[in-house]
Amino acid sequence: MPVDPNPAGLAAEPSATAREQTRRRIIDVTIDLLERGGRDAITTRAVADAAGLQPPALYRLFGDKEGLLEAVAAHGFTRFLAAKHLDPDPQNPIKELRAGWDLAVEFGLANPALYTLMYGEPARSTIVFRMGLELLTDRIRRLAVAGLLRVEEDLAAQIIHATARGAVLTWLSLPESQRNTALLRALREAMITAVTNEEPVVQEQGPAGAARALRAALPDQRVLSHAEQRLLTEWLDRLSA
């Protein structure tokens, strides 16, 4: 693993290092090759040729063909997200969740070869997989704060990802004549009902509202001891104030 050529992080921001520039160029031509000729069009020779290099140069920059593919996957996704502008201050968290799911699916349908590269084999690119999941955390957090989350946050992220992944891959497997957007809508709404509550379980947002809601529901719980519940109740009272 090569070290950062600019460890101090000084200046040098405007134009990235030459190394980074060639990396970007290679990644770009690789994505181009991928979308043009499919997965098998990516050979070290073809990529090097399209980037104006010789094959061994790739190995110094990416270590491996797998490394190149990982870099391509990661960059392809972030590039797509950068093109879209996300609502900076959303108000309806469920609406926002729908939009996020649609965005992920749209990416897959618009870049089938790249998507297949990223999410076809489960073995590859746990990095990209985690990137995608972490992208959801903010949205899910907002749902939780609003008292709209039906399941744990991690599980919610997994459900959202799984439905989107199944939607994209199934869609791409269907012959065009059988593709119907009703499939996408149905899966999205199934995701919504699995992840969210229709009615918020807390009246007002913030710690105080949530604390009051929890305090009201506390008598039903069975996982805390009496002593724990006593102390918890005290804290909830303080938080409610």
Added chain:
Amino acid sequence: MPVDPNPAGLAAEPSATAREQTRRRIIDVTIDLLERGGRDAITTRAVADAAGLQPPALYRLFGDKEGLLEAVAAHGFTRFLAAKHLDPDPQNPIKELRAGWDLAVEFGLANPALYTLMYGEPARSTIVFRMGLELLTDRIRRLAVAGLLRVEEDLAAQIIHATARGAVLTWLSLPESQRNTALLRALREAMITAVTNEEPVVQEQGPAGAARALRAALPDQRVLSHAEQRLLTEWLDRLSA
């Protein structure tokens, strides 16, 4: 495409033709190689060697490496289904639908390499894809007859397939420490509510929802000490589950 050596369908049932026997042997050793060494372990030379043949023999039997992989995918699935015995006269079609979905997912989790081969790339094996969908038609038909189907039959099949596919691939992408069968249950029930008219069981919310809301809002609070917040977070995690 070679013609059936026994077009009349007379006798000759007990032992298949020699051609079919070697095909089976090759397919078997290929599945073995696949499960043992992953996708890349399938090379024409390795397969031929394991089957006691020379590589060109494969080309006469399967035409192509892709043809071999198709045959492997198709046979792997049917072999799994043959091992399970399906309820010949089911009475509750929704229960049967759940069982069918579980079966498909179970197959994926038990044969990850084979499943990835079949359902990783959407381009490959539209044959196997259709086989899987058609396997659902009977179950879906029974739902429709009972008046329990919420959507068109084709769409229902697609939804069932997509949720199972997303479930398996997502599960396999997760590190073992994060795998939780709640994901599978949640996706299965989401599928049920999307496909059938069954009223979703209004699961008792209890304190979990409020606990999740409070946990998400906790970083904003200012009335509890660090230590108190730590302990509280732990309790909230338990209450959320």
Added chain:
DNA sequence: CTAAAGCTGTTAACGTTGATAATACCTCCG
């Protein structure tokens, strides 16, 4: 019974692929 036809499988080889060692270029710094 003999000879042609047809499978089935082999040997040998071709072009391509991912990958690496050895080497040349080039720039920066003392």
Added chain:
DNA sequence: CGGAGGTATTATCAACGTTAACAGCTTTAG
């Protein structure tokens, strides 16, 4: 000026998918 260190190149390797040419064996035709 003269190394040092990074960068890219040439030459090459082993492995892969695939094909042509040919050899053994069984079945069928005359």
